[in-house]
Amino acid sequence: MEQSGFQIKNEIKKLLAIIKSLDKKVIYIFISIALLQTFSFYFTSRRFFRFNFFQYFQSDSNVFLIEYLYWFIGDFFSYFIFPLLIVRFLIKERIRDYGISFGDYKAGIKITVIFLVIMLPLVWIASSLPEFNKTYPHLTSAKYSWKVFLLFETGMLIYMFSWEFIWRGFMLFGLKEKFGYYSVLIQMIPFLILHNGKPAPETFGAIIAGLALGILALRTNSILYCVLTHMSVMFSIDLISVLRFKADDYGVGINSLINIIKTIL
Template sequence: MSAPHPLSPITPETSYREDFQFLRGQVERKPFLIYIVAALLLTGQFYLASLRWLGSRIPEQIPQSLSWCGLIVLFYLILPAFLIKFVFREKLRDYGLAWNGLHKHGWPYLILLSVMVPVIVLASFNPHFKSYYPFFSYASASIGGFLLWELAYGMHFIAVEFFFRGFLLFGPAQRLGPYAILISAVPYCMVHFSKPAGEAIGAIFAGLALGYLSWKNRSIWGGALLHWGVAITMDLASSLQKLHG
């Protein structure tokens, strides 16, 4: 006989009170909080970053691209880490902030980077690519500006990896197992909707691949370094094209 469906006690004949009592007994506190908080953080970061009044309150010395990185770090890293540390009372290293066996299993990341580099170099000849990257306009103006932006961008990628391949992966994984990889890839794809369709579609497969590698290594650092390496290559290629174009 097949196992009963998990929601089989909920039927058109049961009362809403009975349904609620059943769900309350089935839903675990931590995965529930993680998904609710994640939805609030994603929504808050998106709308806060898009508010016009926020831009008017940022000092002129801080470009919008840098303030955007700051918001990402706040919403994707600091606030989830606060929840893990002070509400769940768990170690951050258990959510991917550990190197673990990355030195043994870092080669898939190197392969992915080596595949991306020639693609980026070819794309850098596209006028749209040159006008789009780097996000921080001063990065192409001086070495200091470039280094400042890449440092901020690197922190942004650590936050992104921690949120999608740490917070949304290792927390629910205790209940959902490897299905957490699939679930974490969904919002990761959705945050790319404002970008070209190819990049959004690619984010689906990137989310699955990076989720698997984070799961295998119990670490987000490989994905963060890969993201950062790709971003530096893109910004460097674009800046060189502008310099010699």
């Protein structure tokens, strides 16, 4: 009687041999991303704050601002400090090799300016849509107070820096050695998935944005221009949305632009 070709002991040996042959750095990157994203969802998210800390601040008129700042600062650790420590002490590579440098600043500044020239008219048009008006800024109270608006945007900048580092820094540059430019496609996927639930134009736009920002990071060897570009777009969306709200003008023509400028003045 022939024995079955499947034996658990042999299968385990084969699996262990395969695991040992894998690139350890790539494993560290993928596993770290999985753990850090999960940690963020369960412990540094607005949801976690809402269930565990909201009750202690609910009498504060700025409770929702506090909730957002908890998220922004929490993810500064989840998406920047923790992966930074992984690079330094586990992977044992230089931090600047993960995009924390000025890189090719001449190309970075030029590309950023070109990108913004293209994006700002699109933001202007998109901000006239009812779906965008209801969504931005995410913190509703930022529409009524410039102080709250500036605090919120400062927190957003901290978050955006961390967000760009985890995808365009840690993941992109961490996988570049193994996958080359395919790493741009790899980092775009989780970036897109985390946009699900946002307005459809923004979610579909995240595909293009994820690819463009990945290419920008590799071209300049830095995440700083990704942060500048991404934050500039987000800030302009929030600012224009607030100005439209204050002016109660949601047109896209020159008269609407003039009317909104008068609101600033």
